Amino acid sequence: MSGLENNERAGAMIVEQTEVNKCSSCGGNTVFDPSSGTLKCPFCGSEKEITTSRENTIELDFLQALEKEDHSWDDEKRVFKCGNCGAETLLDKDKVADFCSFCGSSHIAVTETHAGIKPALVLPFQITKDVAVEKFKVWMKKKYFAPSKLIQSYKLDHLAGAYIPYWTFDSQTNSSYVVQIGTYYYVTKTRTVIEDGKPKQVTEQARKIRWRTEHGHYSKFFDDVLVKASRNVASGLIDKVEPFHLNGLVDYKMDYLSGFLAEKYSIPLKEGWNDAKVVVDDGITSGIHGRVHGDVVNIVSVSTDYDSITYKHILLPLWISSFQFNNKVYRFLVNGQTGKVSGKSPVSAVKASIAVGIVIAIMIAIYFILKIT
Ligand SMILES: [Zn+2]
Ligand SMILES: [Zn+2]
Numbered sequence: 001m002s003g004l005e006n007n008e009r010a011g012a013m014i015v016e017q018t019e020v021n022k023c024s025s026c027g028g029n030t031v032f033d034p035s036s037g038t039l040k041c042p043f044c045g046s047e048k049e050i051t052t053s054r055e056n057t058i059e060l061d062f063l064q065a066l067e068k069e070d071h072s073w074d075d076e077k078r079v080f081k082c083g084n085c086g087a088e089t090l091l092d093k094d095k096v097a098d099f100c101s102f103c104g105s106s107h108i109a110v111t112e113t114h115a116g117i118k119p120a121l122v123l124p125f126q127i128t129k130d131v132a133v134e135k136f137k138v139w140m141k142k143k144y145f146a147p148s149k150l151i152q153s154y155k156l157d158h159l160a161g162a163y164i165p166y167w168t169f170d171s172q173t174n175s176s177y178v179v180q181i182g183t184y185y186y187v188t189k190t191r192t193v194i195e196d197g198k199p200k201q202v203t204e205q206a207r208k209i210r211w212r213t214e215h216g217h218y219s220k221f222f223d224d225v226l227v228k229a230s231r232n233v234a235s236g237l238i239d240k241v242e243p244f245h246l247n248g249l250v251d252y253k254m255d256y257l258s259g260f261l262a263e264k265y266s267i268p269l270k271e272g273w274n275d276a277k278v279v280v281d282d283g284i285t286s287g288i289h290g291r292v293h294g295d296v297v298n299i300v301s302v303s304t305d306y307d308s309i310t311y312k313h314i315l316l317p318l319w320i321s322s323f324q325f326n327n328k329v330y331r332f333l334v335n336g337q338t339g340k341v342s343g344k345s346p347v348s349a350v351k352a353s354i355a356v357g358i359v360i361a362i363m364i365a366i367y368f369i370l371k372i373t
Contacts, residue, residue, distance in 0.1 A: 021048070021258055031259025034125035034336070039255055050255045059170055059310030060120070065269055073115035076254060079264055083107030087232040088264035090115055092254075101160035101261055101320060102232045116264060120312040121249040122163065124256045125336040129159050132319040132334040139332075139341040140323075145355065147325075147348040155324045161336065163257060163315035164238070165229035165265035167272035170311075175218045175284050175304040182209040182296035209296060218288050224312075227275040229265035233318065234331065240342030241335040244316050248337060252315070262315060269311060277306070 021030040023041035030048060033040035038047040060070075077090040080097040084105030091097055100108045127135070133156070140151065186205045193200055224246070228235065250256075267275070281304070288299060317336025322329045325346050332343025 021255065024048070029258075032125065032256050034128045035131075037124065039258060050253060053251045054121075054249065055251060059312060060117075062169070062269070062273060062309035062311050065117075065311065069114070070117040071114045073118040076118070077115035077262070079111050079113040079115055080108050081111045081113065083109070085232060086266075088113065088266065090262040090264050101162060102263075104157075104322075113264075117269070117313045119165070119252040119315045122252045122256050122315040123244060123246070123248050123317055123337055124250065125161055125260065125317040126248075127317075127319065127334065127336050127339045129161065129319070131339060132159055132336075135334055135339045135341050136321070136332060136343075139343070140345070143345045145347050145351050146345050147351070150325055150346060153325065157322045157324065157329075159319045159321040159334075161260040162318055162320050163260060163262040164233060164318050165263055166226055166314050166316055167229050167265075167267075167269065167276065168224045168226050168312045168314060169273060169276040169280075169309060170221070170223050170225075171280060171309045172221050172307045173219065173280060173284060173304050174307065175288070175302050177216055177218060177288050177302045178300040179214050179216070179288065179292050180211050180298040180300055181214055181292060181294035182211050182298070184208070184295045185210055213300070214292065216288075216292070218284060218291070220284060220287055222280050222283060225276045225279050227267075227272050227279070229267045229272055229313070230263055231266040232263060233320065233333065237331065237333050237342045237344075238318070241318070241333050241338075241340045244335065244337055249314060257315075260317075265313070273309065273311070280306070 021039050022028070023030050023044060023046055025046045026041060026044045028041050028043035030039040030041045032038075032050075033047070036047060037052070038049055040047050073090070076092065078093050078095075080089045080091060080100075081087075082089070082100035082103060082105055084107050085100060085103040087100055087102040088111075089097055089101065089108070096110070097108050099106050136156070140146075140154070143150070185208055187208060188203055189206050190201055190203045193202055226246070228238065230238075265272075281302075284302060284304060285299060288302065289297060319334035319336055320331075321334075322331045324330070328346070330344045330346065332341060332345075334341050
């Protein structure tokens with residue numbers, strides 16, 4: 001896929017977004033407006049309030065979900081799969097996708113795949129597309145090692161506003177553990193050394209550890225452990241635009257997705273829990289370390305019951321785009337809530353070697369200054 005094709009495709013994608021609401025004044029398709037938080041008509045400018053609520057405290061039962069697949073989102077969405085990168089995009093039932101917003105490929109087709117679990121909560125976009133572009137430009141100007149002509153000649157691709165899937169898990173954990181606790185003690189040792197050709201007795205303190213084994217129980221409730229459910233957005237980039245402030249989550253409504261894309265979770269619920277369990281287990285280990293006191297503490301074994309596991313499917317906002325320079329495509333992301341940018345950018349070999357040269361020159365200068373004084 002050439003960069004230019006990507007740009008054209010991305011441009012076409014905008015027509016196929018998830019418009020759901022008709023404007024009451026002119027009949028146009030309204031879209032969610034991040035700056036006002038309303039459904040806005042891009043043709044006549046009229047706005048419709050969205051009644052925002054945060055009541056969805058329902059935690060869904062994890063074990064039940066494993067037994068019976070949840071297809072609750074099927075009533076609203078169809079799944080389009082990209083034949084190139086494999087990303088699954090969710091669109092409203094009456095919409096058609098021509099291009100993949102994750103890679104730009106046109107090998108995208110509607111599937112019979114289930115849309116899956118309807119999200120419980122969504123973090124609505126707060127950063128408009130224009131603001132996202134501004135944030136990107138500021139970020140670009142700070143790329144001091146980029147080639148000088150980058151700023152004048154890069155070509156920005158269309159920005160796709162996409163809601164990215166995450167899982168959050170709760171669990172009451174009860175663990176039995178075995179630890180070895182070591183306490184320091186000192187013994188006085190005498191040994192013979194040779195000093196000025198004569199043997200001499202010296203005494204010294206040697207540190208030893210007295211061990212005892214202890215068994216115990218540790219209980220902790222884990223609330224809203226957040227893990228990614230997307231494989232299609234490079235996690236190295238996504239980690240750098242975090243954090244998302246989750247106190248902004250509101251009950252899921254189709255309105256928030258109007259004009260935006262949603263990605264179907266590519267990390268299934270069960271795998272999501274395995275990822276969350278790593279976080280939970282770390283929490284348990286540090287909890288045990290926090291309560292067992294000794295000079296040295298070794299955790300021998302921990303056996304945990306994860307009770308009442310519940311989950312939520314939530315959507316977080318990302319502007320996804322790329323820019324082109326010298327026929328190469330560089331991906332970048334903008335956090336749709338905070339505007340934080342992360343991305344790849346070209347590095348000028350000349351500028352980088354000049355910088356290395358300057359550093360070496362400074363080091364040599366410091367060496368000589370120190371030598372003289
Ligand atoms: Zn209108
Ligand atoms: Zn793709």
